[in-house]
Amino acid sequence: MRTGVWLVGARGSVATTSVVGALALRAGLTAPTGCVTELPELRGPALPGFTDLVFGGHDVVTTPLTKRAEALAAAGVLPGRLADAVVPDLAEVEASLRPAPTDGGPGDRIAAVVRDLTDFRRRHELDRVVVVNVAATEPAPAPHPAHHDLAALRDALAGPVDVLPASSRYAYAAFTAGCPYVDFTPSTGARLPALVALADERGLPYAGHDGKTGETLLKSVLAPMFAMRHLAVRSWSGTNLLGGGDGATLAEPAANAAKVVSKQRVLAETLGYLPQGGTRIDYVEELGDFKTAWDLVTFAGFLGTGMRMEFTWHGCDSALAAPLVLDLARLTAAAHAAGRRGALAELAFFFKDPLGDTGHALGAQWAVLCDFVAGLHAGVTR
Amino acid sequence: MRTGVWLVGARGSVATTSVVGALALRAGLTAPTGCVTELPELRGPALPGFTDLVFGGHDVVTTPLTKRAEALAAAGVLPGRLADAVVPDLAEVEASLRPAPTDGGPGDRIAAVVRDLTDFRRRHELDRVVVVNVAATEPAPAPHPAHHDLAALRDALAGPVDVLPASSRYAYAAFTAGCPYVDFTPSTGARLPALVALADERGLPYAGHDGKTGETLLKSVLAPMFAMRHLAVRSWSGTNLLGGGDGATLAEPAANAAKVVSKQRVLAETLGYLPQGGTRIDYVEELGDFKTAWDLVTFAGFLGTGMRMEFTWHGCDSALAAPLVLDLARLTAAAHAAGRRGALAELAFFFKDPLGDTGHALGAQWAVLCDFVAGLHAGVTR
Amino acid sequence: MRTGVWLVGARGSVATTSVVGALALRAGLTAPTGCVTELPELRGPALPGFTDLVFGGHDVVTTPLTKRAEALAAAGVLPGRLADAVVPDLAEVEASLRPAPTDGGPGDRIAAVVRDLTDFRRRHELDRVVVVNVAATEPAPAPHPAHHDLAALRDALAGPVDVLPASSRYAYAAFTAGCPYVDFTPSTGARLPALVALADERGLPYAGHDGKTGETLLKSVLAPMFAMRHLAVRSWSGTNLLGGGDGATLAEPAANAAKVVSKQRVLAETLGYLPQGGTRIDYVEELGDFKTAWDLVTFAGFLGTGMRMEFTWHGCDSALAAPLVLDLARLTAAAHAAGRRGALAELAFFFKDPLGDTGHALGAQWAVLCDFVAGLHAGVTR
Amino acid sequence: MRTGVWLVGARGSVATTSVVGALALRAGLTAPTGCVTELPELRGPALPGFTDLVFGGHDVVTTPLTKRAEALAAAGVLPGRLADAVVPDLAEVEASLRPAPTDGGPGDRIAAVVRDLTDFRRRHELDRVVVVNVAATEPAPAPHPAHHDLAALRDALAGPVDVLPASSRYAYAAFTAGCPYVDFTPSTGARLPALVALADERGLPYAGHDGKTGETLLKSVLAPMFAMRHLAVRSWSGTNLLGGGDGATLAEPAANAAKVVSKQRVLAETLGYLPQGGTRIDYVEELGDFKTAWDLVTFAGFLGTGMRMEFTWHGCDSALAAPLVLDLARLTAAAHAAGRRGALAELAFFFKDPLGDTGHALGAQWAVLCDFVAGLHAGVTR
Numbered sequence A, B, C, D: 001m002r003t004g005v006w007l008v009g010a011r012g013s014v015a016t017t018s019v020v021g022a023l024a025l026r027a028g029l030t031a032p033t034g035c036v037t038e039l040p041e042l043r044g045p046a047l048p049g050f051t052d053l054v055f056g057g058h059d060v061v062t063t064p065l066t067k068r069a070e071a072l073a074a075a076g077v078l079p080g081r082l083a084d085a086v087v088p089d090l091a092e093v094e095a096s097l098r099p100a101p102t103d104g105g106p107g108d109r110i111a112a113v114v115r116d117l118t119d120f121r122r123r124h125e126l127d128r129v130v131v132v133n134v135a136a137t138e139p140a141p142a143p144h145p146a147h148h149d150l151a152a153l154r155d156a157l158a159g160p161v162d163v164l165p166a167s168s169r170y171a172y173a174a175f176t177a178g179c180p181y182v183d184f185t186p187s188t189g190a191r192l193p194a195l196v197a198l199a200d201e202r203g204l205p206y207a208g209h210d211g212k213t214g215e216t217l218l219k220s221v222l223a224p225m226f227a228m229r230h231l232a233v234r235s236w237s238g239t240n241l242l243g244g245g246d247g248a249t250l251a252e253p254a255a256n257a258a259k260v261v262s263k264q265r266v267l268a269e270t271l272g273y274l275p276q277g278g279t280r281i282d283y284v285e286e287l288g289d290f291k292t293a294w295d296l297v298t299f300a301g302f303l304g305t306g307m308r309m310e311f312t313w314h315g316c317d318s319a320l321a322a323p324l325v326l327d328l329a330r331l332t333a334a335a336h337a338a339g340r341r342g343a344l345a346e347l348a349f350f351f352k353d354p355l356g357d358t359g360h361a362l363g364a365q366w367a368v369l370c371d372f373v374a375g376l377h378a379g380v381t382r
């Protein structure tokens, strides 16, 4: 099953780490640590192998992938020797990257993306292409009536005014080209009724939103712990200090707001009430691709006794995100191959702000994921 | 369903907090925070109500319960006004406490415990009595052949030499008196083949071992998180600083060793390998009943990138343990009423070192517990 | 030496804790923990004793002191038995509290404060009255030309428009009444050239600004440590979570900004450069009078090797501030008695944003303080 | 002033980092971050320049320096490009290393060291050689009467039995060869009356003990802070997790004990009382040369209010120690040149367990150091 993985934001940290990692795995230079789909519970015939993956993508910048890989190695995200070892393979991927279209109106730009996707699929003789959005986080767009109606959206896109943010244009193009779409960011992406209708019309699956790699991952196991123990969480306050490209983007108040909301939802939904406190994201350039999150939780136990816990998470965001991007590409490809359409709620395990109603508890999400994947494998061997 | 709760170590911090809390709940003076059996998922007709619980117990010291309650209030474990409000009810419980028997050989002392239990059940017209061990942690006993054979054990107990540690003598007495037995401590308790045989002979259920309230509770959600994400835990080092009666006992190297082993098992069994590092328990008198645990976890992600997390848990051990003691008493009583016998592996959720093979992941333990309790409730309404 | 201590914000947490503490010290009910002037290095004949202190003050609210003391006891800031024991003495202090004047123009309100101070001094036959500002933090005022010139200020105050913030009106009144003035807050207070000129004209000493009790206290020993070891601090990011009255005030962006600036100065001035990162103050009501500060410091050592430290400070702000208020009142009274006038730069030890050029290193500030106090004591015995 | 630096333990982490760093500084490849003697307050003509330093040393292992440097680069202690750049210079240092003498009795081995030192000085035409002990920490030796008397020691050394631990034999040899001796470790070194007498006889200065680089450095600023604020430290508990060669050595209970004692002294001496709690050192191989220390401090403030702070220090021990080794070599050489003899108490700033009575407060140690160095510089320019 030759599977294309088309990365929107292909020259970013997450994308570059995903590509270097996949190439290193293909070459047997590294172990699949962090790849959930390589766990015994999920491994199996339905998923395309690492050797079956072919990478391409769009970006608005033109920094060569090898240079990005070098920078990531210097920053401790990648081992330098791996970055060196995959240089020839990276050059091949480089040849499949396209500049993000900028000419013409929104309709023209979408058409250009559709062409790029179609060319990529044809040239590499791919069974399918999964589009994964790992571009910089956008601010939330202004609401527009066309977001709610596919026909109205089609009309609007024919005009000169941009009613869609970039992430949603990519989703529109992906669906138009017959490609499943995965949103790894908190941007709008396919989260508009008109785009859901389009996916539906084409019978395509999609997944999202916003990869869960740090503080929210911890919340998704700690909040259920407090809930299962009937402990009353009084406050939960978080600080996220991060550098890197993503940090700079999130320092913009609008993008920050988008991310913070998706981070707090897990608490309210898991606990059944929203404790006091909030989450902050601060940009500290010198921290580079490593993020430090600190959370303080105060809670009451039996007879109201006050207690507290705090944690510090010091994680490399790209190293945590990249294997999940590969997992999502493989899983979504398999779902598409199996004829699945619509929201892939079974992939909630991967997301801060998941589609569907699987809830936010990681253990429950894991059980649902295992069932789902078992079904995919069963379908193959049938 | 009038249910006796017989506490071994009845004048200790956990026992006193359990009793004060149950009395306060009965009087409607407090909410059941921390009581798992009061969650919507578990509540129901099979469980005895708080008003159905009658307390008694053994202890080797004679400090009045009201004095213990005052001391706990001064230490911030209980609200002072609650301790005051339940003084009359505490006096009633006081009347049901018995000194731990010390006269004669082991057989005589067991017989005395059996008498105390039988009297208690009769005098209060109880449907059943659940014995819960919350006495100070013992060192592991010297191995003895009689531990493995009930007949040999009976012979040995007739002699003058003590082949059983106190916790196991209480288990022996409980089973002899027809009472289910719950081991909330890391002591030996019913964990000997000869005692398992005795429980079997009498058709009685039992549960254990070692209530899970702090660092291990966190491990039981964090270790599965690392496992589910295929992250490679390289080291996990923990420090537990605690004062209080239990702290002083655990400062004894032998008791400490017993506790530490049960604390590390969760890692090895959840991860499938034992990371480097160990767990320590240090006695710091001034910390009183509040325990501070600090853990450092180092782990590798994709392409071997090194990351770390640390947490500090500042919990009041007795306030965390007491509601679980009530939960366990209620659940074990209901199981007994339903005719369950043998190890209650479904109660793994509560224990550091659970019986059976439910594993150590809290989410999975929770699912098993919910099923189990649903079964109990279904039995009642049938 | 009968010494009046006039508290602006007399019904606030810091003020109430200061008063209760002084009364308890006077009654021999507590030890002077936290009182710097009771250390062997500083103790001596020049300082008024706790029994020599007489309290009065202004506030805009009218909550009785005993009620505030009860609330502080319930919040764990004060031992309940102390609050109870000093009730009669508190009533006496209550009688010396006055409502913050609100009638008439700024000149009238200042005159009313002058009258209150003069009455207080006369009625209690005090040698002197030290005014200490512990009122809620104000936003920075709009700049005004009259701030820079005493004559212009006098003219302006005769008019109807308020050119001074409240803290500065209190300073004006204090100087007019012949009282030294201590600014324990980040508000403007005596920090205007026109007020400096007034203090000068009256030959009065003054001290400030902003009591140093938590994160900044730590910075004042840790930043010098990095400097003395020639380690290069790359980033220093801080989060302060606090409830309580002060927390609510500081949540207002304007007040927050005032406080944050005074918090970062210590870094730039001690290190000689400003590392990346910032400080945040977030209001979390449920944390009450206890504040949790968390700081992350990243630094480079020999050959550029990157390292990090983090700390969590869990302090009771009022319990940290109150003994310093007593210290400052005693020291400023002694300085006044010794004929000192102008800025008391020697008290830098106590402040986040000290007057003069003693710098921010706590050790150096301590040495200066010890010298200063030794001089005061020497003056007395001469 | 051509100055030899003779490293005992010359192939260890600290020694190798010191040598690589000095070579890199000499070549202008790095900045002197972490070198205290390059601060404006201490820089000056009395100290030998980095270009004046010539390295030699003893070790019991024979791993080439270049290999050790590579390993340190791989572990993130050194930048790889620096290790590469100094390879030719390292080869030269390699030529000056000697195996630790093992033949004959103690007297023979001391004589061999004296010969090595004398040869080194002569061959490189050095003005003086400072011997710095950076060898693995030894257990404390059994007490022996000859430790207290130089004549008795001379007699004993003539015999076959070893009454001195290795560190003290090196000190004996250093003094015999006319070399000042610096003890960077907690081992015995020159800390015996008989060796003090020998240094005295030869008119030589010496310094020690045990470089202060992590937890104790923090204690030396935090404990004075609590003391200066009259806060009552109730407990201070520390955990040190470390890998690396030193970690393995310290895991040996005897060496651990030596280190832990020197770590607690700072508290007792600074605070005037010993708080509860202790310090632990645990070996966690995977942490490599980076050490994580976590400390919890509980303290009482005004009216007994309980508070707490905790810190986590994540430092690279060798990167912290190496610049201090260079500082100490330069300072001790300058002191020797200036005719100083006996214990260099003025260097307390550098040590966990300093000679003399400068005390443990870093600020005070710094003031003493600055005075001392100013004196040295003044002597030179005179």
Ligand SMILES: NC(=O)c1ccc[n+]([C@@H]2O[C@H](COP(=O)([O-])OP(=O)(O)OC[C@H]3O[C@@H](n4cnc5c(N)ncnc54)[C@H](O)[C@@H]3O)[C@@H](O)[C@H]2O)c1
Pocket (backbone or CB within 6 Å): A008, A009, A010, A011, A012, A013, A014, A015, A058, A059, A060, A061, A100, A133, A134, A135, A136, A137, A138, A166, A184, A185, A186, A210, A211, A212, A213, A214, A244, A245, A246, A249, A317, A318, A320, A321
């Ligand atoms: N790393 C994580 O742990 C993690 C977790 C969840 C979500 N995310 C999300 O993943 C995304 C990527 O993160 P990153 O760290 O790689 O950021 P990055 O800044 O390194 O990369 C983003 C890339 O997107 C490109 N880009 C921006 N606008 C584009 C457009 N309109 N079309 C095509 N490309 C565009 C940028 O040029 C850049 O190369 C972010 O949105 C982030 O929020 C990351």
Ligand SMILES: NC(=O)c1ccc[n+]([C@@H]2O[C@H](COP(=O)([O-])OP(=O)(O)OC[C@H]3O[C@@H](n4cnc5c(N)ncnc54)[C@H](O)[C@@H]3O)[C@@H](O)[C@H]2O)c1
Pocket (backbone or CB within 6 Å): B008, B009, B010, B011, B012, B013, B014, B015, B058, B059, B060, B061, B100, B133, B134, B135, B136, B137, B138, B166, B184, B185, B186, B210, B211, B212, B213, B214, B244, B245, B246, B249, B316, B317, B318, B320, B321
């Ligand atoms: N608090 C928690 O979070 C928690 C969690 C898991 C397990 N536990 C276990 O619960 C037990 C009780 O803890 P605690 O904090 O109440 O300790 P505690 O020291 O306050 O109380 C123990 C009581 O047991 C009594 N005792 C000792 N030997 C006895 C004997 N032979 N017969 C009868 N009574 C005896 C003691 O006199 C004391 O009153 C300990 O074993 C502890 O390890 C506690």
Ligand SMILES: NC(=O)c1ccc[n+]([C@@H]2O[C@H](COP(=O)([O-])OP(=O)(O)OC[C@H]3O[C@@H](n4cnc5c(N)ncnc54)[C@H](O)[C@@H]3O)[C@@H](O)[C@H]2O)c1
Pocket (backbone or CB within 6 Å): C008, C009, C010, C011, C012, C013, C014, C015, C058, C059, C060, C061, C100, C133, C134, C135, C136, C137, C138, C166, C184, C185, C186, C210, C211, C212, C213, C214, C244, C245, C246, C249, C317, C318, C320, C321
């Ligand atoms: N607690 C600390 O550690 C600390 C440290 C440094 C500075 N401070 C400063 O001390 C001040 C007091 O803190 P707090 O915790 O007691 O706050 P608080 O809110 O409990 O008390 C402030 C009091 O000031 C009164 N007030 C407000 N405006 C006034 C006015 N115009 N005239 C008279 N009274 C007025 C309020 O009514 C209130 O009673 C704050 O400015 C705070 O920033 C406190």
Ligand SMILES: NC(=O)c1ccc[n+]([C@@H]2O[C@H](COP(=O)([O-])OP(=O)(O)OC[C@H]3O[C@@H](n4cnc5c(N)ncnc54)[C@H](O)[C@@H]3O)[C@@H](O)[C@H]2O)c1
Pocket (backbone or CB within 6 Å): D008, D009, D010, D011, D012, D013, D014, D015, D058, D059, D060, D061, D100, D133, D134, D135, D136, D137, D138, D166, D184, D185, D186, D210, D211, D212, D213, D214, D244, D245, D246, D249, D316, D317, D318, D320, D321
């Ligand atoms: N790194 C720090 O922050 C720090 C701080 C204070 C003290 N120290 C002390 O510095 C010393 C060195 O630390 P390290 O990390 O380099 O350790 P290391 O184990 O890497 O190096 C020690 C070296 O000493 C050698 N050695 C052992 N016995 C010897 C002997 N008898 N003669 C000559 N050489 C001998 C070993 O072969 C090894 O090469 C230790 O004693 C440590 O406690 C280090």
Ligand code: NA
Pocket (backbone or CB within 6 Å): A310, A312, B311, B312, C311, C312, D310, D312
């Ligand atoms: Na912490």
Ligand code: NA
Pocket (backbone or CB within 6 Å): A311, A312, B310, B312, C310, C312, D311, D312
């Ligand atoms: Na921490």
